[in-house]
Amino acid sequence: AGVRRxxxxxGRGVEEYVSRMQEERLEIAKSIKAQPSELVDRVKRLSDHxxxxxxxxxxxxxxxxxxxxxxxxxKVQDVGGIKVxxxxxxxxxxxxxxxxxxxxxxxxxSGVVVLGSELxxxxxxIAAVSKDLTPKVHAGNIIKAISEIVGGKGGGRPDFAQGxxxxxxxxxxxxxxxxxxxxx
Numbered sequence: 001a002g003v004r005r006x007x008x009x010x011g012r013g014v015e016e017y018v019s020r021m022q023e024e025r026l027e028i029a030k031s032i033k034a035q036p037s038e039l040v041d042r043v044k045r046l047s048d049h050x051x052x053x054x055x056x057x058x059x060x061x062x063x064x065x066x067x068x069x070x071x072x073x074x075k076v077q078d079v080g081g082i083k084v085x086x087x088x089x090x091x092x093x094x095x096x097x098x099x100x101x102x103x104x105x106x107x108x109x110s111g112v113v114v115l116g117s118e119l120x121x122x123x124x125x126i127a128a129v130s131k132d133l134t135p136k137v138h139a140g141n142i143i144k145a146i147s148e149i150v151g152g153k154g155g156g157r158p159d160f161a162q163g164x165x166x167x168x169x170x171x172x173x174x175x176x177x178x179x180x181x182x183x184x
Contacts, residue, residue, distance in 0.1 A: 025039065032046060061091075061092050061093075061096060072085060072087050072089070072104060073085075073104075073107065075087055076108065076111070077179060079179045079182045079183055080182065080183055082110075082111060082112060082133060082136075082137065082182055083108050083110065083111030083112070084111060084112045084113075084114075084178060084179055084182055085104055085108065085111065085112070085113045085114070086113075086114045086115070086116075086175040086176070086178045086179070087115055087116075087175070088115075088116045088117065088118075088171050088172060088175060089115055089116075089117055090117060090118075091117050091119075092119075093119065094117075094119060094124045094126070094162065097115055097117050097124055097126050098126050098128075098160075098162065100115060101113045101114075101115045101126040101127070101128040101160075102128050102160070104128070105128035105129070105130055108130065109130065110130045110132050110133060111129075111130055111133070112127070112128075112129050112130075112133065112137055112139075112142070112178070112182055113127070113128045113129075114126070114127045114128075114142060114143075114146070114175060114178045116171050116174065116175055118168040118171060121166075121168065122152075122164055122165065122166055122168065123150040123152065123164050123165045123166070123167065123168050123170075123171050123174075124162070124164045125143055125146060125147055125150070125154060125162065125163045125164055125165075125174070126143075126160075126161070126162045127139040127140075127142045127143045127156075127160070127161045127162075127178075128159065128160050129142075129158065129159050129160075130159070131159060134158035134159050137182055138158045139156055139157065139158060139159055139160055139161040140154075140155040140156040140157060140158065140161040141155075141181075142161065142178060142181050142182075143155055143156060143161040143162060143163040144161075144163065145177070145181055146163075146174040146175070146177055146178060146181070147163035147164060147165050147174075148165075149165070149167075149170050149173055149174040149177060150164065150165030150166070150167045150168070150170045150171060150174050151165040151166045151167040151170070152164045152165025152166060153165075
C-alpha cells in the first residue's frame, strides 16, 4: 500500500556485485555457446526455438494419440437411439483428451463421447455431447456421476465437461456406467 523497497550496494560491495554479475554473464554465455555481447539476441533466438519445438511436440503428441485412438469408432454403442462412445485411452495430458473427445463427438455428428485416461496416477474424465442432445443428456451431470466412482468430482457445461479422481483402478467401471446414465 504505497510502500517502496530500495536495495543499494555501496563501497566495496559495488565492486563485488559488478564482478559477480560479470562472472554470471560469462557463465551464461559459455553455457549457450555465445559471446557475452550476443547474449540478448541468442537468448531470444533460443526462446523462439523452444516455443517452436513445444508446438511441434504438442502436434506430434496429439496426432500420435489420435492414431492410437483411431479404432475407437468401433466402440460406439446405440443406447436408446443415442450413439454413445466410451473409452479409456492413453494420452499425455488432459488437453489432448478434451480435443479427442470433441473430435469424436464431431465424427458422430449426434452422440455422447466420454473418454478417460490415467494421468500421473490419477484419472482424467472428459464428456462431450452434441448440441442436439444437450436437452436430454447433460455432459456435466455425466461427469459428476462417474467422477464419484473414481473418488473425485467434476462437472461442466451441457455440451462439454471434465472431472477426475484418484482411483485409477475404477476407470473402466466408471466408463461402463455412462450407458446406464444415458438411458435414464
